[in-house]
Structures are given as structure tokens and as C-alpha cells.
Amino acid sequence: MAAAAAVGPGPGDSPEGPEADAPGRRRKTHGMLKLYYGLSEGEAAGYSAGPDSLDPTDLNGAHFDPEVYLDKLRRECPLAQLMDSETDMVRQIRALDSDMQTLVYENYNKFISATDTIRKMKNDFRKMEDEMDRLATNMAVITNFSARISATLQDRHERITKLAGVHALLRKLQFLFELPSRLTKCVELGAYGQAVRYQGRARAVLQQYQHLPSFRAIQDDCQVITARLAQQLRQRFREGCSGAPEQAECVELLLALGEPAEELCEEFLAHARGRLEEELRSLETDLGPSPPAPDVLEFTDRGGNGFVGGLCQVAATYQELFAAQGPAGAEKLAAFARELGGRYFVLVERRLAQEQGGSDNSLLVRALDRFHRRLQAPGALLAAAGLSELATEIVERVARERLSHHLQGLRAAFLSCLTDVRQALAAPRLAGKEGPSLAELLANVASSILSPIKASLASVHLFTAKEVSFSNKPYFRGEFCSQGVREGLIVGFIRSMCQTAQSFCDSPGEKGGATPPALLLLLSRLCLDYETATISYILTLTDEQFLVQDQSPVTPVSTLCAEARETARRLLTHYVKVQGLVISQMLRKSVETRDWLSTLEPRNVRAVMKRVVEDTTAIDVQVGLLYEEGVRKAQSSDSSKRTFSVYSSSRQQSRYAPSYTPSAPMDTNLLSNIQKLFSERIDVFSPVEFNKVSVLTGIIKISLKTLLECVRLRTFGRFGLQQVQVDCHFLQLYLWRFVADEELVHLLLDEVVASAALRCPDPVPMEPSVVEVICERG
């Protein structure tokens, strides 16, 4: 008892525990009880688990060994402590004993009551078993009875079933016998659907029993009525006044009556054709030759709703009705759709062609969008007919035509703009007041070209807007953007602009009358501006607006720029030629019309020379408005004086001097040839650069060369020579400032004077000082 008390004082200890003496077995029992009471093993272990459950000296541990414990106590503890622990242990044992007694008492009552309950249950079960036995016997009796009843009712039931079958048959027969009259009634009432249903129900039976004379009669009657029915249906169908759904119904009924599908299908299509053709006719009358036709949007709307809607309906009905026809039927439908669709397209194209002249793209694009969108539905339904592709083609064609229309518009704008400029250039002379300056005109021209370009781009851009149904077609994503808009419209326009400008160079008006020189200058500057900035700007704008996805090669900006530059260069060169010619003509007239042999001693610079200088100054101002100054060779501050002294005193003298003697010409030629060996050859009509100095140099070169050639054709008297000397000095004084290399002017003027001296039988040059005085006075 003491051992048991020492081992298991846990609160979960059941009263059954104490009998067990071996610790292992007791533990096992413990575990089972705990299981029984629903405590988990871990929880159970938790109660006894100390810090070291294997310690044999732990009083509460599972592996407690009394001997080891006692040994330990005896060895470790002093006597007093031993005594203490002994009393302590005795006290504990007592407490445990009393606890156990209380537990036993408390639980005793529960045992008693449990035993009672079990006993009572035993009694109750016995009673229940008896009742169950009784129930089983009763059930057996019931089964027996029921078997007997069903046996007796068996043949009556069979008879009833038979009777019911007969009844149904009789009803069917009655239906059959009544069928002709019913059908007639239905036909009279117009309830064709009902009639066809009846007929359908009876047909198989009649077919089966047609060998019986009575059925045969019914069948014959039915056939007659059915034929009439079919005829009526056909009549209705042919009349065609009824709408499409009713017709579809008719066809459906006829099909149910077993009419040949092929024929029906033909007729159906023929009717549909009639209706659709009517739509087309009404569209055609809309189209008409008269201009106040409804606008294009309305037109395509009506076409879409009337014709395309009708076509869709026909196609849908057809596919529903004649699905059994197979590919042949589908082919027939496709051919039908193709033909009518083709005619519709012809009408639409005619209408769209009328629209080509218009300037408003948005309406057209919307109309095209509707048109295209409408045709997407039947396109899906009638893939074989290819209507959708055709529609796309039409849209593409229209888009192309719009592009060319825009191109023409741009060209026209450019030309009218040129006309305006011409007028503006001509106006100041007439009105005598200050017109707009060249720079302003240039800005006007540039803006009045650029704004139509932008407008065209914007208006063409509508074709590729996202909400437009055809904008995702490959054509509009690729070719339209790159080849159409970029190449065709923009590059095409720039090219044609360059060509138009160049045509001014080639025009027969080489005498300068046809094209005002200022216009040439203006166009040249315009082309140069295009080369430097505008072209790349426009193309960038285009590329941004029309994200070119196409990989096809496009004209690079550099090529266009080169073309524009070439045009600018040609225009400017032509300008130089024209202006040079004007001054040349003046000089030539002045030389050719004068009698140089009998002229008086020069007192003045001739008026022509002053005019030449004035004109050159005017040209200088004109060019200066549009072109930059340019570079000239370095020159001294008082260029005219210095070079004049050289040219008039040393060189000139040395050239004139020998000509007094008879053997002169050889020496003169030798001298001048030696001089020329050291001077560069002058290309008179050479290309010019884009600056003011180069332009002026070109003009002056041309003029002076002409003067030289003209002088060589004349014969001069002494005073004639002196007059030339004076004139040349005057030109020298004023022209050097315009040219890139003043040496050029000196050279040419020297040449003129030298040539005049050679053409003079009595060459006595004027004193340089006198020349200077005359020039300064004039």
C-alpha cells in the first residue's frame, strides 16, 4: 500500500489502479484508462513527466527505485535530515491513505447505481424481443394475402391494358378518317402550318397501310388536299408581296411537304433577287445624274440597311432552310451573293466617284466605314462570295484616289501661291508704292504651302483612325502609310514642287520676260529652306502621324534634300543668268549704238554706267533680303584707290606705250599673254553658291564679259577710248564692293580698256588724274 501510494498520487488515478503492483503493468493500465477517458497520451505523460523522468531517485517518477533512493538518502544525508525526511514521508503516506479512502467511498454509490441500470436494461430487452417476433409473423401473413389478391386481379388488368390499346388505335383511326376534312378546313382557314403538321403525322401510317382499300382512299384524298395545299403555298410564295420571313415560312412548309428542295432553292433565290434588285434600283435612282443626290453617308447607310441587310437576311434564311443541300447549295448562294454584291459595288463606286471632287474627307471616311462595316457581317456569313475582300478593295481604291486628289490639290495650291507671288511682285510697279518685302513673301509662300500639306495629312489621317473598321487591314497599316501617304503624297508633292520650280529655268523666256527674276530668287530660297529644314520636318511629321510599319523602301530624306538643293542651285544660277543678261543687254546696247569714232572728249561718265551700278545695287539689296552675305577675299580699306592706281598707271601705261610704234601688236600680245598665264581662267557662266556675294559676282562677271566682247567688235577714236577708260574706272569704283574677289573686276575691266586700245587707231589714254576727277564728279 505504501509503495502504491508513493508511486501514483496523481489526480487522474482511478480507484481500480491500486491492485496492480508491478510498475510497468500499472502504467499500461493507466494508459488504457486514459484512452478510455479520452485523454491523449501526451497529456497523460505530461502529469508524470518531471525534469528527469528516468531518475530512480525521484519519488514521483515512473522509474523510482526505493532501494536506490534509500541508499542515496543514507549516503548523502546527515542523521537529522534523515529523521526529517522520514517523518515527512510518514506524514505523506498518511495523507495518501486518507485520500484513497475518501475516493472509494465517494465512488461506491456510482457502482451500485450502474449495476441497477444494467439489470433493468436486461429486462426491457427481453420484452422487446417478444414483440419483434410477433411482428414478423404478422408480416408473413400480410405477404401471403397480398400475393393471393394480385393473382386474382391478374387477367382483369390484362384486359384493361388491351382495351386502352384499342382505344388509342381507334383514336388514331378516327384522326385518319377525319384527316381529309381537317386538312380542308385548315387549308380554308389558312392555317397552313397546322395542315402540314397533320399531314406529316399521317403520312407514314398511310404509306404503310396503303394496301388496305379504306386507307388508300384516305391517302388519295390527303394527297389531293396536300397538292392543293402545296399549290396554295406556292402561290403565296410566288406572289412575293409578303415579306421575307413569311416567304421563309412558306418555303419551310413546302420543304416539309416534301417538295423538291432544288427547285425551291432556285425559286427562293429568284424571289430574293427580285427584292434585292428593287433595292438596287432605288439606290440607282438616288444616284441619278442630278447633283442633289443624298450625301454619301446617307447613301451608304441606305445601301447598308436596304441592300446589305436584305442580303444578310436572305443568306441567313437560306442557310437555315437549305442546310441539307450541302456544298452545292452554298455555292449557289455564294454565286448569288457575288453577282448582286458586284452590282451593289458598282453603284457604290459610282457614288463614291462623285465624291472624289469634294474636299471633306471625314464624311467620306465615315461613309466608307459604314459601308465596310456593313459588309463584314455577310462577309462572315458568305465567306465564299468574297464580298468583304471586294469591299476592302473598293475602300482601298477610294483611299488611293483621295491621295491623288490631295496631291493635285497641293500642286494647285502651290501654283496658285506662285501666281499670288507673281501678282504681288508685279503690283508695286503698277501701284508705285511699297509692296510686301521679299522676305515677307517668302514667309507667306512657305506657310501657304505648309498649311495645305498639314491639312492634307490630317484629312488623310482619318483613313487610319482606330475607330474606322478598315484601318486595321494590312493595306492601311502598311502600304497606305508608306507608299501612299509618304511616297505618293508628300514625297511626290515635294518632287513636283521642285520640278515646277525647275521648269522656270527651262522656260523659253530666256530673255527674262516670262519669269520675274525676284520669283526665281524667292523660289531658290524656298527650295534651300526646304533642303535645310522643311523637308525633314514634313517627313518627320508624316512618319509620326502614320507609323510606317511597312518595310518597303522609302525615299530617304537626304535624297529629297539633295533634289531640293539642286533645284535651288539651278534657280539661283538661272537668276544670275537672267539678271546678268539684263545688265548685259544694257551694256551691249550702249556700246553698239554709239559711234565711237566721232565721239567728243569725255566730260562725264555715261548714264548707262550709272544705271548699271544702280541696278547692281538694287539686285544686291534684293538678294540681300533672302541670302546671307557670304565670304569675300580680304581687301584693304580703300580698295578702289589702290587698285586703280595700279591699273591705270603702271600696267595700263606699259600696255598702251608700245602701241604707238608700228611693231606694237606683238609686244602687246606677249605682255597680255604673260599676264594671263598668271591669272586664272574665268568661267563666266559658272554655278553659284548660296550667298549674296557669289550671286553678285556671277552677275557682274557676265556683264563685264559682255562689255568686253562688245568693245572688241567696235572701232574707237581717241575720245572713244578715253570714254571707255572713264566708264571702266567708274565701274571699278563702284563694283568692287559687290564681288568676292575684286581682282576679278580689275582683270576684266583692264581687259576692256586694253581691248578698246587695241581697236583704236589713235590710242591716246587720258590722264589717270583727269579720269578720277571726272568719275568723282559724276
Next chain:
Amino acid sequence: MPKELESGSHESPDDPASTAQTLELLCHLDNGAHGNVACVVWEPMGDGKKVISLADSHILLWDLQASSSQAVLASSAALEGRGQLRFTAGRWSPHHNCTQVATASDTTLRGWDTRSMSQIYCIENAHGQLVRDLDFNPNKQYYLASCGDDCKVKFWDTRNVTEPVKTLEEHSHWVWSVRYNHSHDQLVLTGSSDSRVILSNMVSISSEPFGHLVDDDDVSDPEEHHAEKSKEPLQDNVIATYEEHEDSVYAVDWASADPWLFASLSYDGRLVINRVPRALKYHILL
């Protein structure tokens, strides 16, 4: 050009007298009534009895009687039109039994019939500016070359005067003189006041038939020139540019004895004699 006649004109200086042989005045063209003579031309064929002179706005046909030293004014015609019209150049056509003369005045080319002294054709605005010279193709009827101040050389078919057959634009200043080679008329010589002489090969409008050239090629070189032969005859190109002159070239002409020799004369008195390049010569001959 015979110097005797030159002496009659006001323009010519009398310096040639200093050369070795003294010249004898045979005949005097008395044109005092008509102003400056721009040009005097012999009848190219025949017995050399006829001379045309162009004086200001008059075209005068002279008859030189062989026996007498008198030139008789056979007939004349005058230019009509507004302004002061003046002839600048004239040529006698070697074709049509020498009955045609072409003249240049300002920008216009005119053809005259010497029998009636009436105008037969007129090319208005033949050049943009003054026409300086003209020449007839000696081997091909109706073909005419002209040059002028617009730096261009133009070739005309006088039967269709609306468009030039061909235009050359190689010079950079006035073209003063143009001459066909007498026997190989594809060779055209031009002189200009840009001090250059240019020899051009105008095969496509010459009398030389294309086929002839090709056949010869084929005979000499049957295996090589197949690729070339189709386009070679059509190539009109500049054969050479002669830059020996330092000043404006005013006259060019072919030698009358040797068809491969030509001379050019410039303002500074330099006379340059050149030969047609040997390669071209053989190419034409073979």
C-alpha cells in the same frame, strides 16, 4: 575666203598686204548704199560667179562677170520688222543646186531662196540670245547647226523648225563659231569666248548611217563588239576640249585638204592647229 573680197568690206583691216605676195584688186563690191557688211559668202559650188553679202538689214546677191572686173548687184532683199534688224551671219547651203542661203539676225534664223530672194523658212527665237554663227551640214540636206550667246549649239532640221533636233550646252560663254567637218559631218567644231574649242561627235544626226558603222565593226572584230554595237552608234559626245587659247576664240575651221586637221584663232592672235585624235579617226575610217 578670198582676200580680194574682204578688202571691199569696211571691217577688214588692211594688214594682209604685208605678206609675201601682193594681192591684186579684182573687183569691187559697191555697197555704199547699204551700210556695214557683216558677211560675204561665195556660192559653194558652180563657177564661182555668185556672192552673197549681208549688209545691215539687206541681203545682196552679186554677180561677178568673169571677164569684167565689175560686180553687178543681181538682186537683193531686205528684212522687214520692227526695230533695227541687222544680219550677223550667213551661210550658203551646198544642197539644192545652191539655191538656198541661211542668215542669222538677232535670235532668228532665216532661210532664203536666191532665185526669188524670198524667205523660205524662219526659226524665231532659235537661240535665247544673239545668234553668232551657223553652218550647213555638207552631207545631209536640211540639216543646219547654229550657235549663239546663250552658250548653246543647236542642230536644226529646216523642214521642222519648231524644235531643234539636238542641243549642246558645253561652253560657258558665247559660242562664236560652229563648223561641220566637210567629209565626216559627225565631227562638229565650236569656238567660244570662254577660250575653248570643243570637238563633238554628233553621230546620231550625221549623214553617216548607223548600220554602216556597225557592219564595219563586225567585219573587223566579229567576236568582240557584239555588246557594244547596238548603242555605240547613238553616242553623241564631246571628243575633246582644247584649252590652248588664253583669250576668246572667234573662229574655227577645218582644213580643206585634210579632213582631220582644223585650226582655231583667238583674240590674242594665237592660231592653234589641231588634229582629230587618232583613235577616233581610225574608228571612223575602219
